[in-house]
Amino acid sequence: MISSLFKITTYRLGAAMQRHKGIIQTIQWIIVGFYVVLLVIPAFMDLPPRQAHILNNLVLFAQFVFWGIWWPFVILSMLVIGRVWCGVFCPEGAISEWTSKKFGKNKKIPRWIKWKAWPAIAFILTTLYGQLISVYDYADSALLILGGSTVAAILIGYLYGRENRVWCRYLCPVNGVFNLLSRLSPFSFKSDAKKWSEYHGNSVSNPHCPPMINIRQLHGVSGCHMCGRCAGLRDAVSLQPRSVNEEIITYGNEKDNLWETRLLLFGMIGVAIGAFTWTVSPWFVTAKQFLANWLINHDILWPMNATAPWWILTNHPENNDSFNWLDGFCVTFYILGSGLLYGFGLTGVYKSLAKFLYRPNLYSYIAQALIPIAAAGLFLGLTATSVKLLQYDGIVFWWLKDARVTILAFFSLWSLYLGYNILRKSTDIFYKFIISFGLFALSLVPIVGAWWLMFMGW
Ligand code: SF4
Known part of the structure; x- marks a missing residue:
């Protein structure tokens, strides 16, 4: 009884994400504004005095938000709700996609971008560089690393793909990490192969999938950003609860x-x-x-x-x-x-x-x-x-x-x-x-x- 109630609620949640794209976009832009303010302004302020506190000093507040809350809980969220962070909340992905949609050159994605080693190399180099310039302690270092990554995301969005998240899929330094961690999530969007092929409703074209996933084969796919745009497609795609071990043991x-x-x-x-x-x-x-x-x-x-x-x-x-x-x-x-x-x-x-x-x-x-x-x-x-x-x-x-x-x-x-x-x-x-x-x-x-x-x- 509880399990079927949970299943229905999850299904409805996925469908609601599809219906309320506008709300998701608003959330994304609010986070973009918050991100820009906390990243840019503290970098031009003086170091906090000794008696400063998180609640009375913007530099300390931003430091606490980025490294004390943002990152640890984004990691945790991968285990709890999968890559909803990527599809709904991430400011970098949202800006990159928007740039691609509004101004993108729509060039073909070159082969060097698709090199499978990028997630590992980018993560290792970013982690090392972050330690060398004490990214957790100084706002100018945070601006250099996080801001640099955002500028690169905008540039890639501008050059390659149409409305796609080429940066997120291939080059983001934490894409590979999120991909692995979200395998433990108790939720995922799945496509039912039988329902898909037996669908006889109105002809529908596939919705735009920002990380360019093959929606038809959506099962155990940790590359899915869980943006919800494909929910309900051909009556076959839905958000579903699953065992937290399923993606690793089964797939x-x-x-x-x-x-x-x-x-x-x-x-x-x-x-x-x-x-x-x-x-x-x-x-x-x-x-x-x-x-x-x-x-x-x-x-x-x-x-x-x-x-x-x-x-x-x-x-x-x-x-x-x-x-x-x-x-x-x-x-x-x-x-x-x-x-x-x-x-x-x-x-x-x-x-x-x-x-x-x-x-x-x-x-x-x-x-x-x-x-x-x-x-x-x-x-x-x-x-x-x-x-x-x-x-x-x-x-x-x-x-x-x-x-x-x-x-x-x-x-x-x-x-x-x-x-x-x-x-x-x-x-x-x-x-x-x-x-x-x-x-x-x-x-x-x-x-x-x-x-x-x-x-x-x-
Ligand atoms: S498969 Fe693509 S469109 Fe569907 S939820 Fe995942 S990221 Fe969004």
Whole structure:
């Protein structure tokens, strides 16, 4: 009874999205206005004085909104409502689509844009660059990274496609991340193949799909931005509830995009761990001190000078916060090193499992079982900024440690559950299953261990 009520409500919600496009557009433009104000104005204001608070200083307020609320909860929203953020709320996608519609040159999308590696490369480089110029701490850095991405989105919208979101589909630095995370969403738009082919109503043309999805084959498609425009098409397309494990366990085997897997293992796990832990890692400090001593002993002193401009390395002497060249090198080495270490380590384990079970596709399939723990890491890492800003304002989080442990435990168990089911589907031989599941469970240890060190150990 409750389940069918839920199904009907979900269906109606999807249909309402289709009927009320105007409301969705209004929401998009309100968010665009909000985004522009919070991104541009603080970049031209002075650094906040010591006694400033989130509620009485626009720079701190914008910092809190972008990094304390916006990003962590966009990540969370992928798990709860799928890519509704992309289709309904994202200001960058809305501006890019509008530019394409109003002024677009409608040029053919070149092949270089469709290169499948872009989501992984863009995510890794943006994450690294963000750390080098302290994007979480300074409004001019935020304007450079977020504003730069928006300008690029407008340019791509202007040049390529008609009313399409070419930027969002191929080049957005978080497109690949959202694509992977939304596989855990309990909702998705689906097309019923039987109803589609048996449709005898009025002839209808397909609605315009901004990320250029084949609506007829809409099932388990995390590239769908959930904008709702195709709801009700041929009486076959609707928003539907689903199991949060469905897209990975049922359809994960069909998705053999190696670059998605690399994004997950090298980027969302390895690089993210490096980017969030370097500021608290004693290993980082030890390595930097060792290098500094070595340089001094060899009379090489220029790397100790903070001469880089703020848009290459953090340089805010008025805030006693400047990176010298050695800092820049160490941060880059730590973050990329972490990406390579986790990426190659996990790849080695999962490729060995694929060989052991004679399933060549298993590498990408089993890697998707890590999406929950990767999501937990991104959420916890990003909320560390929210917590820091609120603690500056005197708010005490006595429950924080327990909440972090619970989140880590819950998402680790979820990853284990997915791994268990994928391996059950991959082999009928009991001893092979036990060995491969044991290996998979072991592969989670360094990931959970890194987050434990960050929040509890160091
Ligand atoms: S398939 Fe396209 S039109 Fe339909 S909801 Fe997804 S993004 Fe929108």
